[in-house]
Amino acid sequence: MIQENVAKLRIRMAEAARAAGRDPKEILLCAATKMNDAAAVRQAVEAGVDCCGENRVQELVQKLPQGAYDGVPIHFIGHLQTNKVRQVVGVVDLIQSVDRLELLQCIEKEAAKKGLVQDILLEVNVGGEESKSGFTVEEAREMAARMGDFPSVHLRGLMAIPPISQYPGENCKYFAEMRKLFVDISEKTYDNVHMECLSMGMTDDFADAIAEGSTMIRVGTAIFGPRNYQK
Numbered sequence: 001m002i003q004e005n006v007a008k009l010r011i012r013m014a015e016a017a018r019a020a021g022r023d024p025k026e027i028l029l030c031a032a033t034k035m036n037d038a039a040a041v042r043q044a045v046e047a048g049v050d051c052c053g054e055n056r057v058q059e060l061v062q063k064l065p066q067g068a069y070d071g072v073p074i075h076f077i078g079h080l081q082t083n084k085v086r087q088v089v090g091v092v093d094l095i096q097s098v099d100r101l102e103l104l105q106c107i108e109k110e111a112a113k114k115g116l117v118q119d120i121l122l123e124v125n126v127g128g129e130e131s132k133s134g135f136t137v138e139e140a141r142e143m144a145a146r147m148g149d150f151p152s153v154h155l156r157g158l159m160a161i162p163p164i165s166q167y168p169g170e171n172c173k174y175f176a177e178m179r180k181l182f183v184d185i186s187e188k189t190y191d192n193v194h195m196e197c198l199s200m201g202m203t204d205d206f207a208d209a210i211a212e213g214s215t216m217i218r219v220g221t222a223i224f225g226p227r228n229y230q231k
């Protein structure tokens with residue numbers, strides 16, 4: 001089932017890429033693994049997803065020793081509390097959800113302590129939603145320019161979760177705004193910044209995200225099926 005879902009998703013990704021005049025190889029597939037167990041995650045890895053994105057530290061530390069992610073990079077994509085930073089820094093390859101200065105400072109401190117450099121993305125609250133964390137577009141611009149202040153952190157790009165859309169195409173404007181921000185920062189020369197990853201697009205809107213320049217989509221439902229929130 002999971003294998004079939006990933007295969008179908010790859011076809012839809014390739015269609016979306018070609019429709020936008022892009023090479024399908026430019027777009028990576030991150031499996032959003034929250035609430036799915038190690039066995040399911042393993043199936044997704046075996047089906048060829050490019051990386052796994054975990055939302056909760058508790059799930060990360062549980063599935064890690066079970067070998068859930070073996071063979072692919074591990075990303076953290078959920079809201080990260082500062083008191084759990086220690087369990088994530090140096091454990092995951094990329095923290096996509098750096099959504100506030102306090103968290104960035106905490107990651108810097110922990111990475112320095114461990115003597116490593118942690119790759120991160122800045123999370124942008126591109127829809128300006130009250131309920132979501134993340135930097136504004138302007139703040140993200142300023143943060144990128146200041147990355148030299150954080151020698152144990154390396155900025156690799158941007159992540160966004162736009163508002164839940166009511167109809168197809170509704171979020172294109174937000175994706176386009178993210179793309180512009182991504183290109184603007186890429187064109188600058190800042191210390192500790194290499195813009196490689198523009199992480200946007202999920203099950204319901206990944207085709208629009210790819211059309212607007214996403215280089216990584218994060219997909220849960222279309223790979224694993226609906227999540228069971230009762231469990």
Ligand SMILES: *Cc1c(COP(=O)(O)O)cnc(C)c1O
Binds near residue numbers: 222
């Ligand atoms: C759950 C989640 C996704 C995937 O959502 P689906 O709609 O199930 O594809 C992507 N990104 C983040 C940050 C998530 O928490």
